[in-house]
Amino acid sequence: DSGVTQTPKHLITATGQRVTLRCSPRSGDLSVYWYQQSLDQGLQFLIQYYNGEERAKGNILERFSAQQFPDLHSELNLSSLELGDSALYFCASSAVLTDTQYFGPGTRLTVL
Amino acid sequence: AQKITQTQPGMFVQEKEAVTLDCTYDTSDPSYGLFWYKQPSSGEMIFLIYQGSYDQQNATEGRYSLNFQKARKSANLVISASQLGDSAMYFCAMREASYFGNEKLTFGTGTRLTIIP
Numbered sequence: 001d002s003g004v005t006q007t008p009k010h011l012i013t014a015t016g017q018r019v020t021l022r023c024s025p026r027s028g029d030l031s032v033y034w035y036q037q038s039l040d041q042g043l044q045f046l047i048q049y050y051n052g053e054e055r056a057k058g059n060i061l062e063r064f065s066a067q068q069f070p071d072l073h074s075e076l077n078l079s080s081l082e083l084g085d086s087a088l089y090f091c092a093s094s095a096v097l098t099d100t101q102y103f104g105p106g107t108r109l110t111v112l
Numbered sequence: 113a114q115k116i117t118q119t120q121p122g123m124f125v126q127e128k129e130a131v132t133l134d135c136t137y138d139t140s141d142p143s144y145g146l147f148w149y150k151q152p153s154s155g156e157m158i159f160l161i162y163q164g165s166y167d168q169q170n171a172t173e174g175r176y177s178l179n180f181q182k183a184r185k186s187a188n189l190v191i192s193a194s195q196l197g198d199s200a201m202y203f204c205a206m207r208e209a210s211y212f213g214n215e216k217l218t219f220g221t222g223t224r225l226t227i228i229p
């Protein structure tokens with residue numbers, strides 16, 4: 001157990017819908033990262049937050065957004081969902097910026 | 113250009129044998145970190161081992177060791193005395209120099225390791 005929690009574990013929804021994925025980092029970790037794992041794109045970095053502030057953006061679609069709250073948990077919002085958004089979404093956290101990133105169990109999103 | 117290359121899509125290894133998973137990387141930054149993660153069929157990503165670019169010695173963690181050859185830009189994972197539970201996908205990843213907003217991990221495509229009893 002990495003100490004990073006993600007909910008829900010599985011999510012099945014329809015095209016055009018909006019979903020929210022939630023992540024709680026390890027106790028004390030300030031940095032949160034979101035990654036997407038799909039069959040065609042592999043593991044890709046989406047976005048990073050550090051102590052509540054957005055720090056870096058990767059290949060994140062405009063339909064996707066995220067935030068980190070004062071208690072350091074983070075949410076990834078996916079809207080206007082398309083079939084191609086079906087993937088495993090990971091949250092990772094690290095204590096400081098150069099520390100090892102520990103991954104949560106992931107949320108498997110299926111868009112029908 | 114690929115920043116992380118894993119050339120072995122799949123490997124089959126006899127139980128109790130040692131196995132080497134290959135990883136080469138490409139960066140012009142003098143400061144970087146290399147990581148290996150294991151992803152079992154259940155899907156979670158498990159951190160195995162880390163090597164910093166300035167580390168003088170190869171990293172070791174139990175049965176895992178990292179064969180770091182800086183000049184060749186390779187960071188191979190060695191698993192000694194393989195076990196059935198080692199069957200999984202293995203990903204090599206790199207974090208480049210930590211200037212603002214560059215702490216993300218870049219992953220390779222992975223190697224699927226199957227341990228044969």
